[in-house]
Amino acid sequence: MIIRHTALLALALHLPLHAADTEDTPVQLTTVPGPFRPEAESLKKYQAPDWFRDAKFGIWSHWGPQSVPRAGDWYARNMYMDGSEQNKYHLAHYGHPSQFGYKDIIPLWKAEKFDPETLMSLYKQAGARYFVSMGVHHDNFDLWDSRYHEWNATKMGPHRDIVGDWRKAALKAGLRFGVSEHLGASYAWFTPSHGKDQKTGVPYDGADPKYASLYHRAHNQPYHDANTWYTTDKRYHQEWFNRVTDLLTRYQPDLLYTDGGIPFGNVGRTLVANFYNASIANHGGKLEAVYDHKDIGSGEFIREAGVQDVERGVMEGINPLPWQTDTSIGDWFYSEGYKYKTTTEVVHMLADIVSKNGNLLLNVVQYPDGSLPPEPMQFLKEMAAWMAVNSDAIYGTRPWKVFGEGPTKAASGHFKENTAYTPQDIRFTTKDGALYAITLGSPVKTVRIQSLGRKAGLEARPVKAVALLGDRTPLRWEQSDESLTIQLPATLPSAISSSFRISF
Incomplete structure (x- = not known):
C-alpha cells in the first residue's frame, strides 16, 4: 500500500466507510484546502x-x-445481453449467466x-x-x-x-x-446483469441481492443511452x-x-x-x-x-x-x-x-x-x-501557425480515426525557433512544402537550413514563391514517416 502524508490522505481517512443511507441522503464531502473550489468558474x-x-x-x-474470455470490450455487460455475440460466446464457453456470471470470471x-x-x-x-x-x-x-x-x-x-x-x-x-x-x-452499465434469460425467464446472477456489492443494488436506472448513465x-x-x-x-x-x-x-x-x-x-x-x-x-x-x-x-x-x-x-x-x-x-x-x-x-x-x-x-x-x-x-514541441497541409482531409471527432494519409500530407511542429515538417508516409525523390513558399505568407523569414532527422547527408533544397522543395537522399531513415528540421 502506497500512502504519503498529504491533504488527500487526511480527506480519505475522514470519509464514511459506507454509502449514504437513502437515495436522497446528502453526500458527505470533505475538501482539500487550496485555490481551487468546486465551481465551474474556479476550475x-x-x-x-x-x-x-x-x-x-x-x-x-x-x-x-x-x-x-478473450472476447473483447464490455464483456461484463454484454454477456448478459440476450442474443449478443458475447452472450452467445459465454453460453458456449462458460454456461448460463444465472449459474456462471461475471463474478465467476473474476477468479479466472x-x-x-x-x-x-x-x-x-x-x-x-x-x-x-x-x-x-x-x-x-x-x-x-x-x-x-x-x-x-x-x-x-x-x-x-x-x-x-x-x-x-x-x-x-x-x-x-x-x-x-x-x-x-x-x-x-457502472451503476447503469451493469443493469443487464439484473435481468433474466428472455426464453426461459431464469434470472441472471446479478439479480441475486447477495451480489449487489458487485452488480449494484436493484434499480430502474436506464442503460440504453450513455447520456443517462x-x-x-x-x-x-x-x-x-x-x-x-x-x-x-x-x-x-x-x-x-x-x-x-x-x-x-x-x-x-x-x-x-x-x-x-x-x-x-x-x-x-x-x-x-x-x-x-x-x-x-x-x-x-x-x-x-x-x-x-x-x-x-x-x-x-x-x-x-x-x-x-x-x-x-x-x-x-x-x-x-x-x-x-x-x-x-x-x-x-x-x-x-x-x-x-x-x-x-x-x-x-x-x-x-x-x-x-x-x-x-x-x-x-x-x-x-x-x-x-x-x-x-515530437517531444516538447508546440503547434505552428497551421497544423499541416496536403490532399487528405482527416476525419475528426470521437470514433473517427481511420484516415488514410499520403506522403504529400505534412504535419508541422515547432521548438526552439525551428520548424519540423513530418511527412505522413514515405515520399519519393522530393518533398514540396507549399506552406513555406515565399508567397504563402506564413513565415516572413527565409529558410536558412534544412536537415532530415536521422540522416547527416547534406540536403539540396530550394525555396521559391510557391514552395520549399527538398531533394531526398537515395534512402530514408524510416519507411513510415520522415521529419525535417527547418531553420530560418
Missing part, C-alpha cells in the same frame, strides 16, 4: 502542466478481468505473467513519457487494495495490487504516472467519491482520466478541485495534475477545467488548449482475431495530434496473463525505432 482557471504538454505520448493498460484472472518492470522498459523505449493504469472499469472491480470495496484485485483474482505495481514500475522508469476511472457509469442516487455518488478519492490518495497520480464528463455535479467537481489542490500542496505550490474528461456520455464537460479527451478520434484543427486522444492498438480488452493498428497508422495519428496541440494515449493490449500478444510486441519494437530517429519533432 476554469486550470492550466495544463508543462510535463504533459511536452510528453506528447503515453501508454495505457486497459486491462482487467474482462480480458479473460490470475495475471500470472504480469511483469510491470519489463513492460515499462518496453514502453519507455517505444517513446512513452507517461503511463496510465486502469483503476476501475465499468465492471466495478477495483485493481488496487481498495479501502471501500471488497471486489478488488488484492482480495481475488491475481491477489495483487495491480495499480501499485504499475506505479512502482513507472516511477522507476522515470515516467509520469496516471490512473483511469470508469466507475461513474450517471445515476441520481446519492448513495452511489458517495461510493464513487470515496473510492476514487481512495485511489488518488494511495497512489498520488499526476493524471486522472474519467471515461465521460465530470460525474455527479458538485460531487465530481469537488473531487477534481481536491485533486488539483493536493497536487499543489505536494509539489511545492506547483500544479502538476492533469484531469482528462470528455464532451460525450454522461456528466458535465467544462472545457477549461482540465484536458479534453477525444476517444478514438482527433480534433479538426489546432486546439488553443492542450487535449488528448485516447485509443487502442486493438480492441480495448484482448479479443481473439481483432485487427491491430499498424505502427504506420499510430505514427501518422501521433503526428497529426501533436501538430494540433494534443497528446496521444495509446492502450497496448495485454493477454489475460499480463504478457503481450505478438502484434503489440512488434509495434513497440517498430515504434522504438521510429522514435529513436524522429522524437525531436
Whole structure:
C-alpha cells in the first residue's frame, strides 16, 4: 500500500466507510484546502502542466478481468445481453449467466505473467513519457487494495495490487504516472446483469441481492443511452467519491482520466478541485495534475477545467488548449482475431495530434496473463525505432501557425480515426525557433512544402537550413514563391514517416 502524508490522505481517512443511507441522503464531502473550489468558474482557471504538454505520448493498460474470455470490450455487460455475440460466446464457453456470471470470471484472472518492470522498459523505449493504469472499469472491480470495496484485485483474482505495481514500475522508469476511472457509469452499465434469460425467464446472477456489492443494488436506472448513465442516487455518488478519492490518495497520480464528463455535479467537481489542490500542496505550490474528461456520455464537460479527451478520434484543427486522444492498438480488452493498428497508422495519428496541440494515449493490449500478444510486441519494437530517429519533432514541441497541409482531409471527432494519409500530407511542429515538417508516409525523390513558399505568407523569414532527422547527408533544397522543395537522399531513415528540421 502506497500512502504519503498529504491533504488527500487526511480527506480519505475522514470519509464514511459506507454509502449514504437513502437515495436522497446528502453526500458527505470533505475538501482539500487550496485555490481551487468546486465551481465551474474556479476550475476554469486550470492550466495544463508543462510535463504533459511536452510528453506528447503515453501508454495505457486497459486491462482487467474482462480480458479473460478473450472476447473483447464490455464483456461484463454484454454477456448478459440476450442474443449478443458475447452472450452467445459465454453460453458456449462458460454456461448460463444465472449459474456462471461475471463474478465467476473474476477468479479466472490470475495475471500470472504480469511483469510491470519489463513492460515499462518496453514502453519507455517505444517513446512513452507517461503511463496510465486502469483503476476501475465499468465492471466495478477495483485493481488496487481498495479501502471501500471488497471486489478488488488484492482480495481475488491475481491477489495483487495491480495499480501499485504499475506505479512502482513507472516511477522507476522515470515516467509520469496516471490512473483511469470508469466507475461513474457502472451503476447503469451493469443493469443487464439484473435481468433474466428472455426464453426461459431464469434470472441472471446479478439479480441475486447477495451480489449487489458487485452488480449494484436493484434499480430502474436506464442503460440504453450513455447520456443517462450517471445515476441520481446519492448513495452511489458517495461510493464513487470515496473510492476514487481512495485511489488518488494511495497512489498520488499526476493524471486522472474519467471515461465521460465530470460525474455527479458538485460531487465530481469537488473531487477534481481536491485533486488539483493536493497536487499543489505536494509539489511545492506547483500544479502538476492533469484531469482528462470528455464532451460525450454522461456528466458535465467544462472545457477549461482540465484536458479534453477525444476517444478514438482527433480534433479538426489546432486546439488553443492542450487535449488528448485516447485509443487502442486493438480492441480495448484482448479479443481473439481483432485487427491491430499498424505502427504506420499510430505514427501518422501521433503526428497529426501533436501538430494540433494534443497528446496521444495509446492502450497496448495485454493477454489475460499480463504478457503481450505478438502484434503489440512488434509495434513497440517498430515504434522504438521510429522514435529513436524522429522524437525531436515530437517531444516538447508546440503547434505552428497551421497544423499541416496536403490532399487528405482527416476525419475528426470521437470514433473517427481511420484516415488514410499520403506522403504529400505534412504535419508541422515547432521548438526552439525551428520548424519540423513530418511527412505522413514515405515520399519519393522530393518533398514540396507549399506552406513555406515565399508567397504563402506564413513565415516572413527565409529558410536558412534544412536537415532530415536521422540522416547527416547534406540536403539540396530550394525555396521559391510557391514552395520549399527538398531533394531526398537515395534512402530514408524510416519507411513510415520522415521529419525535417527547418531553420530560418
